[in-house]
Amino acid sequence: MKKQNLRLTLAVGTIGILTALTACSAGGTGSASTDASKADPNAKVTITVGDEPTADKAADRANFLTMVQQFEKANPNITVKPSTEYWQAQTFQAKLAGGTLPTTMNVSLTYSKQLIANHQLPNMTPYLKQAGLLGELNPLALNNVKDSKGDVYTVPYGLFSVGISYNRAIFTKAGLDPNKPPTTWDEVRADAKQIHDNVPGVAGYAQLTTNNTGGWMLTTMTYSMGGTVTNKAGTKTDMGPATEQALQLLHNMRWVDNSMGSQFLYNQDDIRKSFSAGKIGMVLQAPDIYTQAIPTYGMKPADFGQSALPQANGTNGTLTGGTIAMFNAKATPNQLLAAAKWVKFKEFEKYFDKTTAVAGAKADSASNKAVGTPGLPPVADSINSRYLGWIKDYINVPLDQFKGYTSSTLPLIPEPADAQNTYAALDPVVQKVLTDQNANIKQLISTAAQTIDRNLSQAAG
Amino acid sequence: MSKTLAIELRPTSRRKPFNVVRWYQSGGFTAVLFAVPIVLIFLYFTWGPIVQGVVLSVQRTNLVSAASWVGLKNFEFVLTDPGLPQAALNTGYYALLGLVFGFPVPILIAVFINELRKYDWMYNLLAYLPAVVPPVAGILLWKFFYDPSGEGIFNTMLGWFGVGPLPWLNSEAMAMPSLVLYTTWAGAGATAIIYLAAIGGISSELYEAAEIDGAGIWSRLWHITIPQLRNIIFIMMLLQLIGTFQLFTEPFLFTGGGPNNATQTIMLKIYNYAFINGDYGAATALSVLLAIFLCLLSVVYHFVTKRWSPS
Numbered sequence: 192m193k194k195q196n197l198r199l200t201l202a203v204g205t206i207g208i209l210t211a212l213t214a215c216s217a218g219g220t221g222s223a224s225t226d227a228s229k230a231d232p233n234a235k236v237t238i239t240v241g242d243e244p245t246a247d248k249a250a251d252r253a254n255f256l257t258m259v260q261q262f263e264k265a266n267p268n269i270t271v272k273p274s275t276e277y278w279q280a281q282t283f284q285a286k287l288a289g290g291t292l293p294t295t296m297n298v299s300l301t302y303s304k305q306l307i308a309n310h311q312l313p314n315m316t317p318y319l320k321q322a323g324l325l326g327e328l329n330p331l332a333l334n335n336v337k338d339s340k341g342d343v344y345t346v347p348y349g350l351f352s353v354g355i356s357y358n359r360a361i362f363t364k365a366g367l368d369p370n371k372p373p374t375t376w377d378e379v380r381a382d383a384k385q386i387h388d389n390v391p392g393v394a395g396y397a398q399l400t401t402n403n404t405g406g407w408m409l410t411t412m413t414y415s416m417g418g419t420v421t422n423k424a425g426t427k428t429d430m431g432p433a434t435e436q437a438l439q440l441l442h443n444m445r446w447v448d449n450s451m452g453s454q455f456l457y458n459q460d461d462i463r464k465s466f467s468a469g470k471i472g473m474v475l476q477a478p479d480i481y482t483q484a485i486p487t488y489g490m491k492p493a494d495f496g497q498s499a500l501p502q503a504n505g506t507n508g509t510l511t512g513g514t515i516a517m518f519n520a521k522a523t524p525n526q527l528l529a530a531a532k533w534v535k536f537k538e539f540e541k542y543f544d545k546t547t548a549v550a551g552a553k554a555d556s557a558s559n560k561a562v563g564t565p566g567l568p569p570v571a572d573s574i575n576s577r578y579l580g581w582i583k584d585y586i587n588v589p590l591d592q593f594k595g596y597t598s599s600t601l602p603l604i605p606e607p608a609d610a611q612n613t614y615a616a617l618d619p620v621v622q623k624v625l626t627d628q629n630a631n632i633k634q635l636i637s638t639a640a641q642t643i644d645r646n647l648s649q650a651a652g
Numbered sequence: 653m654s655k656t657l658a659i660e661l662r663p664t665s666r667r668k669p670f671n672v673v674r675w676y677q678s679g680g681f682t683a684v685l686f687a688v689p690i691v692l693i694f695l696y697f698t699w700g701p702i703v704q705g706v707v708l709s710v711q712r713t714n715l716v717s718a719a720s721w722v723g724l725k726n727f728e729f730v731l732t733d734p735g736l737p738q739a740a741l742n743t744g745y746y747a748l749l750g751l752v753f754g755f756p757v758p759i760l761i762a763v764f765i766n767e768l769r770k771y772d773w774m775y776n777l778l779a780y781l782p783a784v785v786p787p788v789a790g791i792l793l794w795k796f797f798y799d800p801s802g803e804g805i806f807n808t809m810l811g812w813f814g815v816g817p818l819p820w821l822n823s824e825a826m827a828m829p830s831l832v833l834y835t836t837w838a839g840a841g842a843t844a845i846i847y848l849a850a851i852g853g854i855s856s857e858l859y860e861a862a863e864i865d866g867a868g869i870w871s872r873l874w875h876i877t878i879p880q881l882r883n884i885i886f887i888m889m890l891l892q893l894i895g896t897f898q899l900f901t902e903p904f905l906f907t908g909g910g911p912n913n914a915t916q917t918i919m920l921k922i923y924n925y926a927f928i929n930g931d932y933g934a935a936t937a938l939s940v941l942l943a944i945f946l947c948l949l950s951v952v953y954h955f956v957t958k959r960w961s962p963s
Contacts, residue, residue: 288715309714339695453800623912
């Protein structure tokens with residue numbers, strides 16, 4: 192009996208471990224004051240900054256630490272403590288609650304929206320103004336990090352839009368012109384079939400499907416076909432014929448053309464690996480795939496091609512994503528101002544100071560990192576062009592192979608409401624269409640819509 | 653006899669009145685001093701989170717600003733989740749598959765190793781080896797094995813016999829059995845070691861007597877080993893049941909709950925509530941429900957197996 196009690200305790204205790212992850216003090220300071228005068232620009236202050244490169248990236252790390260020194264020299268009242276902390280789903284919320292996150296660190300744009308919606312970030316508008324950063328930001332990019340009142344909570348600097356990545360070598364083998372990537376979904380289907388018919392063992396086109404990426408890419412496809420996923424107010428789903436068309440296209444490529452290979456459970460890492468290994472002809476990806484495909488997974492730069500998101504029913508647009516700097520809600524006003532200054536120095540100085548620009552590009556190049564990967568500039572286009580001119584000797588990305596992407600003028604559409612949650616509800620829809628020939632597309636969408644509506648009303652409280 | 657004994661014992665079993673000095677002198681205070689840190693640590697780190705978790709389940713919080721009380725709303729939300737029945741069924745299906753196919757494997761491995769006269773240490777090592785492989789590494793390895801194309805390792809092997817290629821994780825029907833296959837591989841060795849130790853404790857006289865009576869290996873297994881292992885089998889079965897109801901790592905890393913929610917489990921749902929949706933109230937509400945269910949299961953199990961056990 193004693194042993195049995197022990198088992199019972201064990202059962203409860205195991206659950207306790209999970210609850211331990213979330214069991215933290217519910218108290219907090221709330222969001223920062225909107226009163227900028229609370230921050231004293233000359234006060235002595237110490238901040239911690241995340242994303243310090245680890246020791247295995249020697250050149251990056253040295254460059255980062257040099258920047259810390261330069262920043263401290265320029266701002267003698269600010270002490271910067273670097274930290275290798277970076278965003279991780281499992282620990283982020285607990286650290287946020289415990290107040291142990293750095294004063295500023297990087298987060299994916301998609302989570303930034305959720306954090307803003309959950310009121311887990313401080314209002315940075317006054318501090319960004321005081322640091323002289325707000326005016327320099329690309330207004331287009333800024334739209335992604337504002338709340339409904341127009342207050343800015345994070346700083347976007349690594350933005351991109353989703354396009355289509357393709358393997359130029361596979362295109363050539365299949366008899367396609369690698370300089371003419373598909374621009375419409377009809378062309379994608381035809382090219383995928385041609386690849387399937389001519390290059391054995393290669394999926395003509397592959398689709399992300401797991402860990403919320405299925406919903407992410409279905410949303411992207413829906414946008415490209417002129418549809419939307421949630422309404423403008425973010426209170427209800429608004430999926431229509433475009434989502435059906437996107438799913439029908441996937442269904443046809445999978446079951447009629449058989450041009451999507453045999454793997455239908457892809458997360459972001461797995462699909463990037465398979466693409467880099469030459470097992471996939473085309474895949475929806477933002478150009479930042481290049482920074483992983485070539486240096487990490489060993490794809491030949493000459494084989495890589497990137498173009499804009501294919502469209503259907505006219506020119507409609509594409510989805511944006513990227514990296515932003517977030518700030519700790521538990522930091523003091525002086526710390527937030529100092530952190531805003533640091534972000535300005537770390538991410539934006541290169542656009543205004545040639546020496547910083549060249550040093551950063553040189554370090555990246557020495558660490559075998561991609562330099563000059565196209566994306567949406569966080570500053571005005573003219574300033575970005577000047578910056579690219581400064582670092583042109585270190586650019587190691589074959590920009591010619593990105594022409595279809597860089598020359599694109601597709602409208603940029605923000606993510607749907609409650610993005611990750613909405614994507615999660617759409618994952619099984621895409622998986623079902625790709626693994627069940629008799630999937631009822633209309634019914635799948637309507638079931639997913641019910642789940643999303645339920646989540647949206649729960650999120651609204 | 654027992655009555656007489658009770659009468660005899662009565663005077664000595666009477667409690668002496670509590671005396672602080674005597675208690676102190678006999679080391680009572682030192683014992684308490686020794687116990688205090690561990691009790692405090694246990695209360696703070698083990699029961700603290702459990703209590704906090706229960707409190708969170710009736711709150712709505714973003715972990716930054718003050719939490720608000722929402723009563724049983726979180727429970728209502730998770731219980732009306734259209735995905736919950738499937739997650740519960742999947743979890744139950746996994747537990748069942750694990751019990752039917754996975755549970756006997758370590759017993760058989762233990763019996764097999766025990767029957768070996770030579771090189772038993774080597775088989776012991778081989779059986780235990782998967783337990784040494786970290787789950788993440790093991791799962792990544794098996795992802796290669798489960799490659800659904802004709803070039804996948806399992807599909808290549810099946811191809812030699814003219815079978816397949818099978819879709820493995822890419823099929824709703826095969827995904828869960830594939831997870832059971834992996835977890836059996838990963839967990840059987842460690843469990844077999846426990847059975848092996850228990851088998852070592854069985855009196856060899858029983859086997860010798862059986863051998864003299866002409867019992868074969870199966871007969872010895874059925875009539876001696878399994879009855880003698882009964883208690884440990886019951887405990888391991890309960891542990892496995894609790895473990896299977898907490899299935900998380902495998903679907904999280906293998907399939908992300910797919911295809912089409914075929915491997916979505918309760919624990920994966922809890923994770924998604926907490927770390928994808930940022931809804932800690934719903935996550936802890938479902939955790940509390942799972943904990944209550946497992947407690948009830950343990951109690952029922954205890955009484956059921958008690959009836960089967962020898963008195």
